[in-house]
Amino acid sequence: MLERRIHRMVAPDSAASQDAAAGVWEQMYVSQDEVVRLLQEPSVWPVGPDADERRLLQRVEEAADAAEAAGHRLPLRDLARAFALTEQDVAILLVALAPHLDSRYERFYGYLNHGAAGCHATVDTALRLTGQPAASGAVRSRITSGPAARYGLWKLADEDRPFLTRSLQAADRVVAHLLAQDVTDPTITALVSSPVLRPLETASLRGHTDRLETALAGQQVVYLRGPETHQADGITADQALNALTGTAPLTVDLSLLAREADPAGILIAIAREAKLRDHGLRAGPVEALGEEAARLLPLLIRLCEPLTPLVLTGGIPWRLGWSPVPVQEMDPPAWTSAERAQAWRQALGDPAVVLEEHESVVQAMAPYSLGPQDITRAVESARVRAEIDRVPLDARLLQAAARRQYASDFGRLARRIRPAATWDDLVVPETVLTQLHDLTRRARFREHVLTAWRMRPGDGRGHSVCALFTGGSGTGKTLAAEVVAADIGLDLYVINLATVVDKYIGETEKNLERLFTTAEQANAVLFFDEADAIFGKRSETKDAHDRYANIETAYLLQRLERYDGVAILASNLFTNIDQAFIRRFDMITHFPKPDENLRRELWDRCLGHDVPRDDGLDLEHLARTFDLAGGDIRCCTTTAAYQAAETNQPITTHTLLQAIRHEYTKIGRLVDTEKFTPPPEPRQDSRRVGQLDG
Template identity: 35%
Template sequence: MAVYAKKNKDTPGYATAWEHYEREWARLDLRLAILLKLMEEPDTPADPSLLPFKGLVLTEEEMHRLLYDGDDREEDAELADLRRQLAAMDRELVRKRQASLEQGGFLPVPYVSQMFGLNEFEEQTLLMALALETDRKYEKLYAYVQDDATSKYLTPELAMRLYGLSGTCGGGLLKAFMNGSRLQEWFFRGEGRTADPTNGPLLTRPLRLDERMTAFLLGIGYADVALRECTKLYESDRDLPDLETGHELQGRLRAFVEGRAESDPLPVFCLWGQPGSGKKLQTRHAAAHWDKPLLVANVESLLRDERPFSELIVKVLREGMLYGAAVAFERFHLLLGEDEAIGKKRMELLNRLQSVQEPLFLLSELAWNPRPLQGRKLFLEAEVPVPEAAERRKLWESWSAERRLEHTADWEALAGKFRFSPGQIAASLDYAVQLLRWNGSETHRTGESDVIYRACYAQVQHNLKKKAVRIEPKYDWDRVILPSEQKEQLKHACARLQYRGTVLGDWGFDRALAYGKGVSLLFAGPPGTGKTMSAQVLAKEVQLEIYKIDLSQVISKYIGETEKNLHEVFSEAQLSNAILFFDEADALFGKRSEVKDSHDKYSNVETAYLLQKMEEYDGITILATNLQQNLDEAFMRRFGFIVKFPFPDAEHREQIWRGLIPSEAPVEDDIDFRFLASKFELAGGYIKNIVLSAAFMAAEQRCAIGMKQLMLAARNELRKNGKIWIREEMGEYADLFD
């Protein structure tokens, strides 16, 4: 940084930034005049015929001067006077600059000097380069004093010569132009960088200001247009939503920054959590507390850009420094892959962060455990968790009231079913409002609850369909023919999910339980007794999606693959709180066996892993088995509900027969449901097949469904399953088979 004079109240500051530039250009002109005077060769008359080719033709006299002449000749009076003028102007500019800053004036060059840590020589070099952007006369002057008509731009050699005229030139100035220096990194175009050997010697490489820096210094540009699609600037005091959750984390962010030693560098805060959890809002509130704007760069957009990633990172960080803003890189998790190219880009970003003095944030959807110290920076990570059920309920209630949806749904149930972030809750409600408008239901509230659930599922992005099949629930409680005990168990399971917010949140059980907060059910019973139907009824009752796990996509003969697939299933389900339905679980995970070989060992590992994931899952897991005795006892202890589906007795079978025929279907009056129930000891699945087959027979014969079709369909079903059929035992209906 430049050295300032002592405070002088009698010295007026610059009225405008342009007045400052005019005085700086006047000093530059004076330096150039001195340099021109020094270049005069009074003892060697110039050949008039060579004057038009000065800088292009090298003469013998010039070579002799370069080799043998020194700089120790006596100064004439004119040169001495120019030097006195320059010294006086140096003092004047220091006083004026100091006065301007003390009086609260904004001068772009001193501002960038402070933000980027420039010294006096680097600052003066900026001004020399900026002069070219304001007046083309400097192209000719720079070419002339460099004795090269093709060198119209500032070069490191010329910058050092001009700066040295103030008597402050010393060794080490050349490092200001080395690759990676502050000037080359932030201010000059790529052609001046030493990374490209085709640019010639370092001393003669052109120094041209980057267009964005020129615009900022001259006050004619307010944003880097190259970053328009990749970044967004949030003013500290404009349109800042309230922080509804995460107050504890916000306090930690503020306290850490304000409690550190002034000499300590600011850390890089790595915040992670699912989409909409409030990571960006946390950074906006922290930046606003520090009275700073926030510049957010989207890593996905940066990666998609065709320009070099490192170049874009420099532009983003430079833009943040120009605004004095905190900088956040959202979707940072896209740089956490194991791919070598991605890893290289991640390191490029982390290395660039070292030189930034403003607060920095990395916002990720995935947890990342960085090394605590990387270079000079301290990296601190924290999760922005999904709010607890009680907090989610409050958000649903308050935000729905703002949208006039306050009496349309059971917000406690919604909060318990969907582990939504604040952003997802807001998006669901906004989408529900639009759906209601689309459906023409603004004033008719009867269907709003279903619309809100539909809007909730629109927010869920998962890939469960890769390894599971979604089942569309079509049954309600009236269709399930079960003893009252089993029905009560199913209803208790629904209530556990519906009131989990009260029990876990309001009553404090969430803090007392490390895991096992979900609902796990075991459906055990013979085939066709209603296990799958009951799973659908439960899904419809709690209004959650249900997925039947495709075993062919989960089970693998390769060691470790089954666990990997299970992890993916439960992780994806966690996003939507979907019901996971494992049918025929006894075939999938049977009793753990004595370890006799490696296959037994890894089979037991798979069983244990399923138990672990079931306990960790916050939603509903249903395992259905035809043979309960085949399941491991450890499984039995882990279930909150074990529902045993008995083989239906005659009374229940009659209800099943009656319930399977829709009211719209044409039916003969002579159907003897009691006879069918008592004569055919079949489970509901087989009865369903018989009724459906009879319906198709009736449609083919163009008649109503009657005993004849039902009896014929029953005979076919029994024969299909290898059961004995005796015509004489059909009693009064035996003649139907003639």
């Protein structure tokens, strides 16, 4: 039919007009005769449909109706419905599409354009071929700002030319869609993904999903507020969007979008993709857009209206200037430990069968507050690593893969320690060991107890586990923190007080806020050594310094109350800790100096199995004579090991006594000469020996 209209436009042309058109090809040169001819000719009127075309159109529409009734998909009709295109819009789009489907139209348009736009139809040519007046403001508006232009189905090139001679070009993605080649637009592949739907059937999630479906079905934009690692918003949003559209939604990473040179153009391509493939959209986090949120979020919401359901996620309150329409703000339910365990089971194996060997692994992964996508990635990463190392998949590999899912940036505020110490490395009294096991139990089951069993109701308090280790220097507080972190399976971050504490007012609080927030996101154990430096007692306000010091302590009291993680504080001076913190500690463990039996074990553990020992080494004498802490004993054994390495001799009692004397001098303790005399060698009974020989 388009060919018929081109033939009707070309047929009346005279030889003179052909000569004139040929002249235009030569750098648009216009002769005086051509100008006279143009002035004498009437304006070219649009070519409307004739009787034959109307009959042909009717037969085409009847055939299309029959095909749809038979269940066939008609991409052009789907496209018109998805983007609310009028018949005139579809006609113009077909004119723009023709050169992509038949190369002859390049030459047709080149002739009709008189060289103005090359192989693409000009606006004037498209309007004449579709029977629409070029002087109509409504028609021009549809071309420049109608749905087809808004979603990039076509674009106007040659902006420096007059409107009627600009070329009208169809988008390649639209051509591919109409040819049933629905491959995601390459310009957005790095920013969007389609999640694998793994529904978790729990009462709380079903209720939240139902509320989401109701809001989205009413063409409401929904904003889910909450950290995705702690909430089930990803699962419920994907299920609700899938229920409405019948397809998995497109998820958009706004943190990647914010880095693009033309984020608005990318959003248009994303919205076009969603409409072409009838997908819902889930985009977040909105805070990643920064100041651009006020420009990009209204654009995204307008592009999704009215048929593309949209769910936005983020961790900050919604602002009125971000949307031209009302937005339904919802707080998703917290993802319980049972739901997270179910997600681990699904990722590890058949979700319909709970494998017995998986239960110990699922329990080991309880401390990790990962979202559904992160759990899937962690399991896949651990499986690949197991294949590389040729070892079976176990909790250790899964924990390492889970830690890699967290993007943590403490900067200079903390030092990361990958815990390697075990319970066998810890030599402490049995009461202390019992308390430390209780601490790991609290950290492992805190979500189950505090969330599922609601043992800490209300929104004002976080689900934290906080412990205070007290005791003298070298009694094992730091090593105990590393052992606890290793047993839980989390990284340990030792706070650098030199960079946290700032002389400028308010900066210390900012540094601490960054620490706590990053630790919550990284799912790490925070370790404050020498904690009394910042958790000290408040004093009577006598000047401005006292006032701001008290404000800092008050801030810590509030922040520790709403902290959602594991924190361990260590201090040599328990009496210096502000008493208001005591209630906020789940456990206070005192590390006493070791007794004689523990000192004997410490000497043996610190020497290890690789250092050569003299046969007469008397560790019992050292443990009985010298009242040293574990840290002091380790320093002594290290000093003795250096001396043994230099002399290439095994470590003797005399070597260790010299090292102890050096340690006493270093820490300023009184050196009692009698204590540093080696014990006499055990004497043998000569008569008994002779009897044995006889």
